[in-house]
Amino acid sequence: MIQKYFKNWCGERLPLDTIRNHFKNKFVPRHRHTIWYYLGGLTVFFFVIQLLTGVLLMIYYKPTMEGAHQSVVYIINEVPFGWLIRSIHSWAANLMIATLLLHLMRVFYLQAYRPPRELMWMSGFILLFLILGFGFTGYLLPWDDIAFYATQIGTEVPKSIPLVGPTLVALLRGGEDIGEATITRMYTLHVFVLPIATLLFVGIHLFLSQYYGASKPITTRPKGKDIPFYPNFVLRDLRTWCIALILLIGVAILMPWGLGEEADILRPAPEGVKPEWYFIPMYQTLNILPARILIFDGETILNSVLMIGGFVVFLLPFLDRKAKQRERNKFILTAGTLVILYCIVITVSAYI
Ligand code: HEM
Incomplete structure (x- = not known):
């Protein structure tokens, strides 16, 4: 009665x-790659978990040099379930980046970025940077020694960009060195600027995904009738999210996220400081690159290659000349595969 x-x-x-x-x-194509269509939804799911757990952490976290580490210790030891919320937040951040990268790969390999979905690719590409930004800014917040030195290395990277490099570093750090101003900046970006920008772009991305519907890959044969989006695919999405939630809570409990010793700016850097796994390809490339290549600085070359490469990927839908003929673009697929293989090999080598 009330319901009616x-x-x-x-x-x-x-x-x-x-x-x-x-x-x-709205229908979702049914073929042997349909399973990969859950990745976008899973990324949304982890993003919502991040927002919810992040707000809870904000209640107790203090973004100051004196208070940051102590407040995280307090969250872990004193706040009821604080350790669990923090552990979920940290694990979900990593899982979100993993599902995001896999989602990008599915879109790339099924060439779903082609017209009319150029804006989906471009909004997604911006989302990739925003989400990596969350990882980068959040890393410093516990103010433990690994976070401190990893941020020192990370904020150093833009230094070699011609003209604007040193200003960018100063802007990120809020001065010459990592300190109080850096925490405040990272915190403001992490809890205010990035969430607002990400919500805006997720909104645009999801609106476009509803507007265009799911793309059909050109070379994959359909396997029976398409799946109705509502309620069938929505229920399948919900099932995936339930499994993800159980796994997430499981790992968060069994492997609680650790916390290092409080950062001491006077102490020498501990052994084996590394950024998070998703920044390793860039970090390790910097390590193996000679300091000078001909007359150029190694870091400047890497930064230039990354910027040009990023720009090319951003504009990929416009560069794919085979899109009109509806043929596979072997050149683009091979180039992308080589980049992915390089990232995997260099990441594994960094850990070994
Ligand atoms: C926070 C990050 C992101 C979220 C939450 C997200 C979410 C989604 C969702 C829910 C869909 C529809 C379901 C699916 O196809 O999986 C989708 C489709 C799509 N996404 Fe993303 N996405 C993100 C990042 C990206 C990135 C980094 C790219 C590529 C640069 C991208 C490109 C696309 C494209 C082209 C489609 C259309 C696929 C098709 O129609 O077959 N997205 N996204």
Whole structure:
């Protein structure tokens, strides 16, 4: 009775029928790669977990040199379930980046970036940077020794960019060295600037995904009828999220996220300081690159290659000349595979 009244009340005020009809007319292609279509939704799921756990952590976290580490110790030891919320936040951050990279790879290999989905690719590419930004800015916040030295190395990277490099470093650090100003900056970016920008771009990305519907890969044969988005695919998405939630809570409990000793700016860097795994390809390339190549500085070359490469990837939908003929672009696929293989090999070698 109440349910019916509520449904009618909402139906008279909101375009519920239009929304229902839209979802009913949306289908997800059924073929041997359909399983990869869950990755975008999984990334959204982890992002929501990050927002919820992040807000809870903000209640006790103190973004100061004196208070940061102590407040994290307090969260772990004193706040009821504080250790679990922190552990979930840290694990979900890593899992989100993993699902995001896999989602990018599925879009790339099924060449789903092709017209008319150029804006989806471009908004997704911006999201990739925003999400990596979360990882970078969040790393310093516990103010432990590894975080401190890794951020020192990380904020050093833009230094060799011609003209703007030193200013960029000073802007990130809030001065010459890592200190109070750096924590405040990283915190502001982490809890305010990045969430707002990410919410905006996730909104655009999801709106476009509803508008265009899921793309059909050109070379894969369909396996029966397409799957109705609502309720069938939505229920499958929910099932995936439930499994992800159980796994996430499981790892967060069994392997609680650690915390190093409080950072001491006077202590020498401990052995084996490394950034998070998703920054390793860049970090390790810097390590193996000679300091000078001909007349150029090694770091400047790497920064230039990364910037040009990033720009090329951003504009990929416009560079794919085979899109019009609806053929596989072997050159682009091979180049992408080589980059992915390079990142995997160099990451593994860094850990070995
Ligand atoms: C926070 C990050 C991201 C979220 C939450 C997200 C979410 C989604 C979702 C839910 C879909 C529809 C379901 C699916 O196809 O998996 C989708 C599709 C898509 N995404 Fe993302 N995405 C993100 C990042 C990216 C990145 C980094 C790229 C590439 C640079 C990208 C490119 C695309 C494209 C082209 C589609 C359309 C695929 C098709 O129609 O077959 N996305 N995304």
